[in-house]
Amino acid sequence: MATPATARRAFPFLRIAIALQTLTIFVQAVSSGLLMTSSYGETLHSVGARVMYGASMLYVLAAVLAWKPGGGSPRPVLHASGFLVLASVQVAVGIAHLPSVHLPLGVLMFGLSLLALARR
Numbered sequence: 001m002a003t004p005a006t007a008r009r010a011f012p013f014l015r016i017a018i019a020l021q022t023l024t025i026f027v028q029a030v031s032s033g034l035l036m037t038s039s040y041g042e043t044l045h046s047v048g049a050r051v052m053y054g055a056s057m058l059y060v061l062a063a064v065l066a067w068k069p070g071g072g073s074p075r076p077v078l079h080a081s082g083f084l085v086l087a088s089v090q091v092a093v094g095i096a097h098l099p100s101v102h103l104p105l106g107v108l109m110f111g112l113s114l115l116a117l118a119r120r
Contacts, residue, residue, distance in 0.1 A: 014076060015120040017055070017062035021083070022113040024052040028106060049091060056080075056087040079116060083109070 031048045034041030060083075063076035086109055093101045 011066055011072065011120070014059075014062040014066045014072075015117070017059040018113065018117045018120055021052070021055040021059050022110070022117050024048065024055045025106065025110045025113055028052055029110065032103070032106070049094060053087050053091060056084045060084050083112065083116075086112075 028045065028048045031041060031045040035045045060077070060080040063080040066072040067074050067077050086105065090102065090105050090109060093105065
């Protein structure tokens with residue numbers, strides 16, 4: 001059984017994972033502007049998409065670690081899993097070149113990630 005000290009140690013990792021995810025989404029917004037204005041923007045945005053997706057997976061891992069062995073609430077696991085689904089949709093619509101969905105979804109994801117960070 002997890003001790004309260006273990007649960008407290010798990011939460012900073014969760015907060016760091018959410019902060020990293022939020023930062024990577026912000027960088028994606030910047031690189032999307034570069035995508036439209038420079039030759040290297042496409043490469044930067046493509047690499048950033050992979051990093052953002054990895055950050056979303058890290059968020060799921062951190063939420064599971066804060067919940068199961070750490071004794072925390074299972075709610076962050078649901079939030080993180082939902083966010084990973086949104087990230088998957090975002091990648092799919094980006095590959096399909098659907099900017100009318102891709103851009104608003106990116107804004108929504110940034111807002112939700114910022115909200116999750118503020119709640120931690």
